Amino acid sequence: MIRLGVMASAAVLAGAGAVWAGETDCGEARLVWADVKDSGSAAAIQSFAEVYAECPIYSQLAREQLVEFNGGAPEPEEVSAPNEDTRRLLVTDLRPRPEPDPDDPPYEPDYSDGEYECLAVASAPGQSPYINGVDWSDMDAEDAIGICADALLNADEADAEVVAAFARALLKGGELQMALEFSEMAAMEWSGLAMNTLGALYNEGEIVPEDDETAFGWYMAAADAGLSMGMHNVAYGYENGEGVAPDIDKALEYYEKAAFLGYDRSLLRLGLFYRDGTHVAQDMDRAVDYLERAADHGNVDAAVHLGLIYETGQNGYPKDIEKALEYYFQAAEEDDVVALHNLGSLTYHGRDGVPQDTQAAFVLWGRAAELGHMASQRKFGRLLHEAGEIEGALKYYRLAAEQGDDVATKLIREIEGD
Incomplete structure (x- = not known):
């Protein structure tokens, strides 16, 4: 457990709006902001920004909305260059993980309602056997940050996985410095997700110097903590020699470990290996x-x-x-363009026992075309052309031609007479 009360004076916690040493109630700020943000009143938002100036998450939201009221756009935050002299937490700094006592009953976390809500909107799939988690692409960062900050505000102590989930939401929201600090706090308590987040930060090199070896070390720590995502990242490192010497046997070992836990990206990787005979028969x-x-x-x-x-x-x-x-x-x-395109082809041609259905093909190719699939743009354009909708056909032929489709370029010339 992380003692939030002890760390309340730390600059990072104050900056994140998670724990406050002063009298400002940032949990209240979240509730008030829900009403104020849609009020349409610049005066109300200005007043909110002044009253809750010590709550950076919400005061920043208020300032951005005030800028919009004034007809401008929020100024992008300056990201300071990584300070290579700053001593950051390393895997070697972690204290040995305590060995579980076989006589103790299985550990079951006693999450509060707020912590459960935070994990539901910000934790990673596979992070906890008690929570499904949410895919990165599906996370609403602003909502998750608010919910997790509120949960931490109301806790004297917080489970490391809740803190790690908050850090993940901060990372998704672009709050890299805070994501780094909170991940380090949770990593000290052996949170696999926090360690994996640190690995990602060292891979990207935006807030800390890019260092593949340090990243791999954190991924390995995450794997050792039982996180399937960490195992997958370790396998990828061994496969591609990122941060460690290439070792296909080790890569397969860790892909298998993650696959055993149901990690879909490792299952996919192994499936493609066996389909293509890559690294395996x-x-x-x-x-x-x-x-x-x-x-x-x-x-x-x-x-x-x-x-x-x-x-x-x-x-x-x-x-x-x-x-x-x-x-x-x-x-x-899920709007996969290859699937949409192939379904369109099957229904248009009526192949392999699939009933021929031009209208279904029109819908399927049209959706894939809107999503930018080159071949679908040409085929959708041809359907429009055959229906006499020349301008619509030209639009999609041009989109395909811009992506290098020579047939679409030829069709444009035929229409325009060049």
């Missing part, structure tokens, strides 16, 4: 097994690869158009 049965498990965990890329395998019988695997459609539709529901 080609084995389509094992490839499909890994890819199906990844798709079951929501991995869109795995669903698309399965669709292709079942549609085309890749590497001699038995064709199954019903399964191909099942996986294509799974991916298409």
Whole structure:
């Protein structure tokens, strides 16, 4: 557990709005801001900014909205160059992790309602057996920061994983310095997510000097703490020689460890290895097994690869158009352009027992075209062309041509007579 009360005077905690040594109630600020932000009153927002000036998260939101009221845009925050002289936490600084007593009952965290809410909106999938977590792309950073800050405000002590989830939300929200500080606090308590976040920060090199070896060390610590995401990152490092000497056997070992825990990206990686015979002997049965498990965990890329395998019988695997459609539709529901395009082709041509349906192809190719898929832009343009909608056809032909589609360029010339 992290004693928030002891650290209340630390500059980073004050800066994050998580714990306050003074009298300003930043939990109250969050509730008041919910009403003030939509009031449409510059005076009310100005007053809020003055009253809650010591709550940086909410006072900053108020200042940005005031700038918008004045017809401008918020000035981008200056990111100071990494200070290489600043001593940061290293893996070697961590105290040995205490060995669990086999006679003790299994540890079950006693989260408050606020901590549960924070973990629900900010924790990573696989971080905790008690919370599903949220994918990075699905996280609402502003909402998660507010919820987690509120939870920490109301806690004398906080579970390290809650602090790590807050740091993850800060990272998503671009608050890199605070994300770094909170991750270091949680890493000191052996939070795997916090260690993985530190690895990412050292990989990116925006707030600390870029250092692949230090990043790999943090990923390994995250893996040792049981985080499947950390195991995947360790495997990737071994596979590609990032921060460590390449070692394919070690890479496979850690991909397998993460896959055993259901980490979809490792399942996908192993599936592609066995499909292509990369690093392992080609084995389509094992490839499909890994890819199906990844798709079951929501991995869109795995669903698309399965669709292709079942549609085309890749590497001699038995064709199954019903399964191909099942996986294509799974991916298409997430707006995957390859799945949308391939479904459009199947329905337009009526191949492999799929009923011919030009209108369905129009919808599918149109959606993929809007999302920027080159071949779909040309084919959607051709459907518009055949329907006599010349201007619409030209629009999509040009979009495809701009991406290097020579056929679309030829069709434009035919229409324009050049």
